[in-house]
Amino acid sequence: MTLTLRQAALWCAALSLCALLLVPGQVPGLSGEGRLTLGVFVLATAAWIAGPVDDTYVALGAGLALTVTGVISSDALFGTLGDDTVWLLICAFVLAAAVGRTGLAGRAAAFLVSGARSVRQLVHLTTAALIVTAFAVPATSGRAALALPVFLALAKVLGERRRVVVMLALLFPTVILLSAVATLIGAGAHLITVSVLWEATGERIGFTEWLLLGLPLAIACSHLAAEAVLLTTTRRADREGPVRIGADDIQEHSDSPVTGPLSPAEARCALLLSTVVVLWCSEPLHQVPPAVVALIGAVVAASPALGTVRMKDALRTVPWSLLLFMAATMAMGIALADSGAARWLVGGVPLDVPPWVFLAVVTGVSTAAHLVLQSRSARSSVLVPLVVAAAAGAGVNPVTAALASTAAAGFCHTLPASAKPVTLFAGIPDTPTYTPRDLLRLSAVLAPLTALLVLAFALAVWPLLGVPVS
DSSP: OOOOHHHHHHHHHHHHHHHHHHSTTSSTTOOHHHHHHHHHHHHHHHHHHHOSSOHHHHHHHHHHHHHHTTSSOHHHHHHGGGOHHHHHHHHHHHHHHHHHTSSHHHHHHHHHHTTOOSHHHHHHHHHHHHHHGGGTOSSHHHHHHHHHHHHHHHHHHTTTOHHHHHHHHHHHHHHHHHGGGGSGGGOHHHHHHHHHHHHHHOOOOOHHHHHHHHHHHHHHHHHHHHHHHHHHHOOHHHHOSOOOOOHHHHHTTOSSOSSSSOOHHHHHHHHHHHHHHHHHHTHHHHOOOHHHHHHHHHHHHTOTTTOSSOHHHHHTTSOHHHHHHHHHHHHHHHHHHHTSHHHHHTTTSOOOSOHHHHHHHHHHHHHHGGGTOOOHHHHHHHHHHHHHHHHHHHTOOHHHHHHHHHHHTTOOOSSTTSSHHHHHHHOOTTSOOOOHHHHHHHHHHHHHHHHHHHHHIIIIIGGGGTOOOO
């Protein structure tokens, strides 16, 4: 393996810091467990940034090192796999597999998109449809795969308007990534954030609370991004002229009917999904945890009589690597909090600043973090424990700071390799799509807009919804 100059410099800095941590008396105020935790944290971060090893392998190695050295117990390491947020994600993937076996996605796309009569209408109707998918498919890469046939149908219909097709190719991954904040199951990073907050502060954010805070931000951010994509990718001439897209155009790329009466399987699946979402949203009324609701839905979705997918087939769609990554990074978060390493790490940072300045720095750093850490979950694993620890010293509500960091970290559009949905739509054979230059042009506009919008929600909107700034 040949390291680049940047990678070599990073590893030299990481190893030098670890060597300094091993020298007694060189790090005053930090316990032995804290030094071990910080050393493991530094090496894991360096491996995530500049290492060729899989992110999950690195996280598991870090969790194992913390357990073997006695920083955390084996119960703490393995217990993270039993966390209810992990079960929520597993069951959500089973439900998504059941939905995927039916034609509901194609029907929804045909219903929404066929109503467009202009390019701008098409853009915002597509955006609305993609936001809704956050409730049905619990991963941005899965939503991208689900939406790809719809994009191909639109690209075929609009084949003579090349710039419009390129714009749509960029719109799909952009909205998928930015709308993930709508729900707790929208990204694995959200579950890591919830776990860190629970371990550090004892505050638990449920599905309903996240929905109340995240959905308005997802809607505003997605439609703002849709306008940014439209204006930076097309010209006025491209946006003029009518758009005619019918259900037949979507049908050509769907194996199941997109119009007509629902089949029995589609009707059962639609009813089940609607019931699960309603129960998730009404948790304060019935007090049934979201993970239990999801488990009930998953059992019904895979049942022989009422289901649309076999359990073993549904479980094959679960990203077990992501779940192991989440569990291991949750254990790292526990170690950072319990050992005092997180508090020590932010102890030298000047925190005597107004809350809006602190939150502005958090959103700015989190927005730019994708340039260093490509994994969304890894970004939250590194940033959220530090943000929560720093928020307490700055007099800022840790929940507000953690949510702002997680929402801002959802921006990852600068490079084709910054996120899986961006990579997927960047390389579609025989279809016009965007170039790295298109991504850079969009990022120059969208990055500051996203950061400012997240900051505005943290300072002005979330306090109205019960989450104060301080």
